[in-house]
Amino acid sequence: MYSYLGPAGTFTEAALKQVPEAVGQPWRPVNNVGEALDDVVAGRSVAAMIAIENSVEGGVSVAQDALANIPGLRIVGEYLVPVNFVLVARPGTTLADVRVVNAHPVAYGQTHLWLDKHLPTHGHIPATSNVAAAADLLSSDLADAAVAPPGITDHHDLVVLAEGIGDNPNAVTRFVLVSRIAPLPAPTGSDKTSIIAELPDDTAGRLLEMLEQFATRGVNMSLLESRPIGDALGRYRFVIDLDGHILDERVADALLGLKRFSPNVIFLGSYPRADKLAITVIPRYDNDAFVDARDWLRGLIDGSE
Numbered sequence: 001m002y003s004y005l006g007p008a009g010t011f012t013e014a015a016l017k018q019v020p021e022a023v024g025q026p027w028r029p030v031n032n033v034g035e036a037l038d039d040v041v042a043g044r045s046v047a048a049m050i051a052i053e054n055s056v057e058g059g060v061s062v063a064q065d066a067l068a069n070i071p072g073l074r075i076v077g078e079y080l081v082p083v084n085f086v087l088v089a090r091p092g093t094t095l096a097d098v099r100v101v102n103a104h105p106v107a108y109g110q111t112h113l114w115l116d117k118h119l120p121t122h123g124h125i126p127a128t129s130n131v132a133a134a135a136d137l138l139s140s141d142l143a144d145a146a147v148a149p150p151g152i153t154d155h156h157d158l159v160v161l162a163e164g165i166g167d168n169p170n171a172v173t174r175f176v177l178v179s180r181i182a183p184l185p186a187p188t189g190s191d192k193t194s195i196i197a198e199l200p201d202d203t204a205g206r207l208l209e210m211l212e213q214f215a216t217r218g219v220n221m222s223l224l225e226s227r228p229i230g231d232a233l234g235r236y237r238f239v240i241d242l243d244g245h246i247l248d249e250r251v252a253d254a255l256l257g258l259k260r261f262s263p264n265v266i267f268l269g270s271y272p273r274a275d276k277l278a279i280t281v282i283p284r285y286d287n288d289a290f291v292d293a294r295d296w297l298r299g300l301i302d303g304s305e
Contacts, residue, residue: 003028003039003048009131009155015079015175016049031128033063037070040180047076047179054083055172056110059225064239067178067268068196068227075194075269076185077177084166085111088134088158089145095161100125102133102143111147113167134158174274184270187245190278192222194268197258198229198237213257214242217250218285237264243279245270249290250281 002022005012006029013029016022028045030036036048050063067073085107089098100123101108101115107130108115115122125143127133134148134156145161153160176194199206214221223241244251247270259265283289 001026001028001039001045003030003036003045005032005036005050005129006030007129007131007135007155009149009152010129011081011083011149011173012049012051012129012175014081014149015051015173016177018079019047019049019077019177022047033060033066037066037073037178040178041070041072043180047177049079049175049177051106051173052078052176053174053223054106054110055170055174056168057106059223059227059239060106061227063176064196064225064227068237068239068266072181073178073268074181075176075271076179076182077271078192078274079175079177080274081173081175083110083171083173084150084164084169085130085147086150086152086160087145087162087165088137088148088152088156089161090137091157091159093144093159093161095119098122098145098161100143101145101147102127102136103147104128104130104133107133107147110167110171111165114162114165115147118162131155176271184246185272187247187270188272190273190276191243191245191248191270192273193242193244193246193251193255193270194223195240195242195255195258196237196266196268197240197262198235198264200261200263202234210238210258210261213261214254217254217257218281219244219250219254220279244281249287250285253290 002016002025004016033050036050039045040048051060052063053059098119102125104127108124130149133146134152137146220243221240222243225239226236229235229237242251246252
C-alpha cells in the first residue's frame, strides 16, 4: 500500500502516479503529512508520497519538520508535478457571486494575485487539501468558490469559473517518496542527497563553517532552508539538498566533515534526481582525485612515497 495526501485528484496523487512500483498496488488517501508518514512507520504502507518543496512558495515546512522528528525514514525518490489551478463553484454560481474562497494555504499563496485582482474583497477559508477545498463546496455553504486542480470536475459536480489562475505559469511542486530505512540505491550520476543538520552553537561564523564543509569539497547545494528546532528561541536546524550521492567520494567526505562539526546530522537519503540532469564536477573534486589523495597519504605513512 502507498499513502498520499488525498482525496483522489490531488497533485500528490499525480506524483504517485509517476512511481512504477506503485502501479497496481492499493493506495490510501490520508488527511495530512503526519498521517502519511505514520502509515510508513507503522508498516501499513510501503511508502508515502509527500510534497517537500514548491518553486514559488519554497520548502513545505510541515514535511521538513516531520522528517526531522520522525526517525527511521528514508527518501527513496523525487517527482516533479507542474502546478496550475482553476476556480470552481457550485452550478449556478457566477464570478460576481463569489465573496469567500476556499483554498489550501499553499494554493492560495500561488493564486492570491489573480484573486486580489478579480475578487478584490474576497475572504479566504483554509482547506486541508486542494481537492478538499472543492469538495467542501458540496457539503457547506461557508465558501462560494474554491481553488482546485484542473480536472476537479471529473470528480465533483462543480463548474469552472476561471482557468489558469496560478500567478506563476512555471510553478512546479517537488514531491518525495518516503519509505523505511532500506539499502541505498546505486549512484546514477544524476543523484541528490538530503540531510538535516544543526549548528553546534550560535557563535559568529558557525553557519559559514558548516557551508565550508561542502564548498571545500566541491559539493553544490540545491536547497538550504532553516527551520526552528523548537527547544529555545533562536535555535535552528538546516534542511539541505546536495548534488550527488553519498557514495560519491566528495559527498561522503563532506558528510564526514559535517558530522565532526554538527551535534546532530540526519541523513534522509540519496536518490535519483527527478530532472535526470547529470552532476558534473571539476577534476579536482571527482572520485579519482579523492582516491589519489588517500593513496598518496597512505604512501607517506608506509614509506612507499
